[in-house]
Amino acid sequence: MNVYKPSKIRNIVLLGHAGSGKTTLAETMLFESGSKKRRGSIEQKNTSSDYHEVEHEKGKSVFSSLLNLDWRGSKINLIDTPGTADYIGEVVGALRVADTAIFALNAEYGVEVGTELHWKYTEKYNIPSLIIVNKPDNEYSDFQKTVDMAKERFGRGVVVVQYPYSEGEDFHAIIDVLKMTMYEFPEDGGKPDKLPIPDSHKSQAELLHNELVETVAENDETLLDLYLEQGELTESQMREGLHQSLLNRDIFPLFCCCAKRNMGTGRVMGFLGNVAPDPLEANLPKSVEGEDIKLDTNADPLMFIWKNSSESHVGDMLYFKSYGGTVKSGQDLVNHTTGNGVRVSGLYWINGNKRVEANKIPTGDLAAAVKLKNTGVNDTLHPKDGEVAIEPIHFPEPVIRTAIELKQEGEEDKLGNALHQLQREDPSMKIEHSQELKQVIVHGQGEEHLAVIKYALETRFNLELEYIQPKIPYRETITKTVRTEYKHKKQSGGAGQYAAVSMLMEPLTDNMPEHNDLKVRDTQEIELEWGGKLIFRNCIVGGVIDNRFMPAILKGIMEKMEAGPLSNCRVRDLRISVYDGDMHSVDSNDAAFRTAALMAFRKGFLDAKPKLMEPIYDIEVTVPANYMGDVMSDISTRRGQIMGMDSEGSIQKIKAQVPLEELDHYATRLKSITQGSARYSREFSHYDQVPHDIQQRVMEETMDMQEA
Known part of the structure; x- marks a missing residue:
């Protein structure tokens, strides 16, 4: 496979709500470019991107897929992403390494919630974006309504480049107001005939053409002067103006195509090759310190891992973007996260579930590597003397949780290892081994996300399990001040156990009053790891309890605070003052005082109007x-x-x-x-x-x- 200069590389992410046609669009681009001899379809389960078994079952994208094609000398890397919010982690990772975003809008529904979500991320990462209105052949297609929704949501930067000559079953032609040409397609799609714009559409096309030219000129003073002077801009001036406006997110060109019938994708790819920014221009990474990192083709190699896809016979397939120099097989680099050395061995160009071995990866390109020891998503690899660490991808917080119950005992370690591997592949999920709730809890982005995790645990790791209701991590505290005491006395032949503890328990508030009958000798303020505080005071006088037993008393209190009397959940926000007690010269020991303190705490807590x-x-x-x-x-x-x-x-x-x-x-x-x-x-x-x-x-x- 050819190695391309950065100026000839385009990294494109396909975004949009589920059902907008992203996978079909990617498939048609591959076919139209000659990268595939036959177009696959979602129905036939033979598309290049949706190749996992779970995607075949669901009939939609679950994982992001990296594809590549050549279009007239430019390499276009396509990342097809899921449109369902449950798989947003796959989208966020892809956005991080893309240089241009294509938003697919369903001509029937316009801007949908999934599109809204993806748009926010392109704003966050400042990614140049263009829009394709797809499925204009749908009987309920409403192109103008879709355009109006896009302008309402994304601003006046949305400008029409193409619109359908007709919609619904009659759709067969696209009017391009940049080229001022009508593209008429054969019934089965493919290469169109270039025709003059019909008289019935000339006024509308000219109006949109002028709007497009004016929008481009408004964002560049030089072009504005030329436009005012000449009344028009040349094709090369328009191309340069579109390029800069796209790069600055001043403009969002809107195209029209019917991906399923292969109508219009070639024009979009031509626009990408001629106008879209290359990796040296767009979406430059930042260091962990927040400083911009310029991509330098002559610098040392710099790799950033953005995706992990495990394969049964290969292991972790780590997808990366080259942010500097040339990544070559056999190089020795350092993982900035761990500080450990890593040998770069197997490098591959990726096209869905197919891969081609590569010897070197140039700056700005996307590829994958295997056998990168102790390396995962968000890791930066650089030479030994390098110091640059790229800011990690920030995955969204989960919105749903469930607990796992194994059907067979003794598989806890196997489950732990499986969950660890899945989390390496999908950082948008979180695993909680809750000692407090005595449950393994999986946190995900939605019911579908949790279902995919369960599917992987059952099919990949051969675990029998079920999801059950997770417990609630309640907190307990008291609302009333009480005095409590407990005497622990145990005799069993030899040395026995003896300890007596009296304590004052109070709800912790601001400006708490002191008690005249208590003399505070020592105070410990403990920030509890589960939130809240415990203030523990030694108020013993006359030596009725030796100081050496105070840690044991605190330990007994803390033990019960970790499993409170009401719900077995944790207790917080108390002030406890130990003011009296008793001990025995022979039978008193740490264990006795720990037990006495625990029982005194439990008794007092239940008397103190707990909540x-x-x-x-x-x-x-x-x-x-x-x-x-x-x-x-x-x-x-x-x-x-x-x-x-x-x-x-x-x-x-x-x-x-x-x-x-x-x-x-x-x-x-x-x-x-x-x-x-x-x-x-x-x-x-x-x-x-x-x-x-x-x-x-x-x-x-x-x-x-x-x-x-």
């Missing part, structure tokens, strides 16, 4: 306006509190606070009531007291579990 607290999350729901009422009503049934609303065109944003217990299946419910058009994000906010009936229920469940 149960639950985690509250901030959520933000992005939803079309026509579903807003349904979503707000549903939030209220989940004990949620609406905190605010905002709008971006026809898309509404609802901010609310909802208890975690009510969010466990919220992603599924949200899809159901909005027909899959809404999405949400969540972030932990604080703990708040649960209603009395829930506290009673949890206490009863805990008691039943302890008895069992």
Whole structure:
């Protein structure tokens, strides 16, 4: 395979809502360029990108796929991405290494929620973007409505380059207002005839042409002067103006094509080769310190790992972008994250599930490597004396969780290893081995995401398991000040155990009062790892408890705080003052005082009007306006509190606070009531007291579990 100069490389990511036709578009580009002799289809399960078994079952993209083709001397790397929000991690990784984004819009539905989500990331990474209105042959196609929605959401930078001569079943031609030509396609697609624009469309085409030229000229003072002087811009001036405006995200050219019938993709690829930026110009990486990193073809090799796809006979296939110099097989580099040396051995050009061995990868290109020891996503590889570390990809926080229950005992280690491998491949999932809840909890981006993880555990790792309801990490505290005591006395033949502890337990508040009958000798302020504080005070006078036993008393208290009396969850925000007790010269020891403190704490806690607290999350729901009422009503049934609303065109944003217990299946419910058009994000906010009936229920469940 040819090695291309950076100026001839185009790294393109295909984005858009599920069902907008990205995979078919990629397939048609490969076919039109000659990279494939036959076009595959999703229905026949033979496309180059959606090649995993789970994708065949679902009939849509689940993973991002790297493809490549040659179009008239330019190498176009295509990254086909999933459109479902559940797989957003695949999209974020691809966006990080792409230099141009193509948004596919379904001509029937226009700008959908998945597109909104992807657009935010292109804004974040400042990626040049163009738009393709796909499926104009659909009987419900509405090109103008789609254009209006795009302009409303993405701004006046959206400018029409092409529009359909006719829509629906009659679609067969595209009018290009940049070239001022009509492309008429044969029935089965392919190479079009170039025809003059019909008289019936001349006025509309000229209007759009002038709008396009004026938009380009407005973003460049030199071109504006030329336009005002000449009344027109030459083709080369337009190309340069479009290039710079695209690079600056001042303009978002909008094309039209029918990917399924192979109509219009060649023109898009020509635009990419002639106008789209190369890797030396767009989406330059930043260092971990936030400084721009310029790509230098003469510098030392610099690799950034953006994707990991494990293959049974190969192991980890690590996808990377070359950000400097030339990456060659046999080079010895250093993993900046671990500091360990790495030998670069197998390098490959990737085209879906096919790969071709490569000897060297130039600056700006995308490829994959195998056998990179102890290397994974977000790692930077450079020579021994290099110091540059590229800023890692920041994957979105999960929005759903489930617990795993194995059907066979003794497979815990196997499960742990499998989950570790899956997380290496998919950093958008999180694994929690909760000692507090005594559960293995998987956090994901949605029900579909969790289903794919379960599918991998069962088919790849041969584990039998089921998903069960995850427990809630409640917190416990007290609302009343109490004095409590406990005497531990145990005799069993030889030396026995004896300890007595008296303590004052108080809810922790600001400006707490002192007690005249207590003399504080020592204070420890302990920041609890699960949140909140414990203030532990030694108020012993007269030596009734020796100082050497105070750590054992604290240990007993902490032991019970890690498994509170109400729910077996953790306790927080207390002040405990040990003020009296008793000991024996022979029978008193650390174990006795630990037990006495634990039992005194438990007794006092239950007498101090304890309350149960639950985690509250901030959520933000992005939803079309026509579903807003349904979503707000549903939030209220989940004990949620609406905190605010905002709008971006026809898309509404609802901010609310909802208890975690009510969010466990919220992603599924949200899809159901909005027909899959809404999405949400969540972030932990604080703990708040649960209603009395829930506290009673949890206490009863805990008691039943302890008895069992």
